[in-house]
Amino acid sequence: MTGINARLRLQRPDFLLDVDLQLPSQGVTALFGPSGCGKTTCLRAIAGLERTTGRVEVNGQPWQDDAAGLWLPTHKRQLGYVFQEASLFAHLNVRQNMEYGLRRLAPERRRVSLDQAVELLGLSAMLARMPHTLSGGERQRVAIARALAASPRLLLMDEPLAALDAARKAEVLPYLERLQRSLDIPMLYVSHSPDEVARLASHLVLLQAGHVKVQGPTAELMTRLDLPLSHGDTAAALVQAQVLAHDAHDHLLSVAFSGGRLHLIATQQYVAGEAVRLRVLARDVSLARTRATDSSILNLLPARITQLAEDSPGQMLVALDAAGTALLARITRRSCQQLALAVGDTVFAQVKGVALVD
Numbered sequence: 001m002t003g004i005n006a007r008l009r010l011q012r013p014d015f016l017l018d019v020d021l022q023l024p025s026q027g028v029t030a031l032f033g034p035s036g037c038g039k040t041t042c043l044r045a046i047a048g049l050e051r052t053t054g055r056v057e058v059n060g061q062p063w064q065d066d067a068a069g070l071w072l073p074t075h076k077r078q079l080g081y082v083f084q085e086a087s088l089f090a091h092l093n094v095r096q097n098m099e100y101g102l103r104r105l106a107p108e109r110r111r112v113s114l115d116q117a118v119e120l121l122g123l124s125a126m127l128a129r130m131p132h133t134l135s136g137g138e139r140q141r142v143a144i145a146r147a148l149a150a151s152p153r154l155l156l157m158d159e160p161l162a163a164l165d166a167a168r169k170a171e172v173l174p175y176l177e178r179l180q181r182s183l184d185i186p187m188l189y190v191s192h193s194p195d196e197v198a199r200l201a202s203h204l205v206l207l208q209a210g211h212v213k214v215q216g217p218t219a220e221l222m223t224r225l226d227l228p229l230s231h232g233d234t235a236a237a238l239v240q241a242q243v244l245a246h247d248a249h250d251h252l253l254s255v256a257f258s259g260g261r262l263h264l265i266a267t268q269q270y271v272a273g274e275a276v277r278l279r280v281l282a283r284d285v286s287l288a289r290t291r292a293t294d295s296s297i298l299n300l301l302p303a304r305i306t307q308l309a310e311d312s313p314g315q316m317l318v319a320l321d322a323a324g325t326a327l328l329a330r331i332t333r334r335s336c337q338q339l340a341l342a343v344g345d346t347v348f349a350q351v352k353g354v355a356l357v358d
């Protein structure tokens with residue numbers, strides 16, 4: 001069976017983990033939830049670092065099956081584990097650190113070469129450097145490359161960016177995005193950051209007090225008003241679109257998606273037909289009853305209201321359906337009342353800002 005299936009149960013004095021995870025065989029799945037909900041425990045249990053009852057199967061390979069009396073120790077599970085802090089060997093340089101991870105790996109099990117890992121994480125210029133001479137972000141890139149070079153069948157990442165400052169995070173994130181595009185190794189990624197989840201994960205598991213609250217495609221769960229990701233300043237919708245044209249003079253990229261056309265500023269060149277993923281923040285979307293013709297806003301989309309909910313005092317969230325693509329708008333309660341918005345109404349979504357995700 002393909003995919004990752006993990007049925008895990010662990011009773012601690014004050015905590016019960018009881019989850020049944022069914023994750024896709026490719027791409028990044030984010031494990032998201034409040035502190036103490038069991039994210040790290042899940043990862044450790046899948047890695048065999050924590051003994052739980054249940055069953056773990058990774059793309060057809062059983063790692064644990066209580067019914068069959070099977071429990072593989074961690075070193076027999078072909079996995080990579082990246083922690084918050086890169087735990088590199090201080091006395092080994094970058095190349096030696098990476099080679100260390102390969103000692104146990106039989107040549108026939110190699111699916112990612114050392115060179116490929118070096119290339120993917122942009123490490124070629126620092127192979128001879130010692131860990132203490134690297135920045136936090138560089139150390140973390142080495143730790144990820146080391147985990148990859150061991151050719152894992154599953155890459156487990158426990159808040160790999162959490163110990164980095166904003167600038168270093170911004171430096172490492174593109175490498176992670178590249179990994180999920182270039183490799184077919186599934187990744188399970190623990191994060192507290194809605195921004196990271198939106199940028200990296202195609203699938204999402206929301207954990208709450210040791211249980212799965214919901215699991216499914218990220219784009220879908222991010223726009224459900226009954227779930228936490230749709231609230232707050234980072235609330236956003238993900239839009240799958242196709243490049244129509246790129247105007248190099250105005251740096252304006254025009255894309256098409258199910259709900260119509262969007263225009264955004266992009267300095268990089270894009271080719272017509274290219275698939276792009278966009279993020280539209282709820283706070284960048286306002287609503288109008290009629291199609292404004294004298295607005296500076298280029299992006300105006302007809303959409304149907306599917307849900308309304310209070311976000312914070314005085315603020316409302318409006319979930320929209322733009323011909324099959326979910327969008328979110330955050331507007332004031334006053335505007336909502338003045339426009340007398342109700343579920344089922346057709347409105348015009350004025351989109352002030354659109355960001356390219358990859």
Ligand SMILES: Nc1ncnc2c1ncn2[C@@H]1O[C@H](COP(=O)(O)OP(=O)(O)OP(=O)(O)O)[C@@H](O)[C@H]1O
Nearest residue numbers: 012014015033034035036037038039040041042192
């Ligand atoms: N070694 C341990 N012994 C006993 N209880 C533990 C142990 N490790 C974690 N716990 C408890 O198990 C629960 C789940 O912890 P876990 O670290 O998996 O949560 P988390 O979602 O990863 O949290 P955070 O986001 O803060 O890292 C918590 O109540 C925690 O206090």
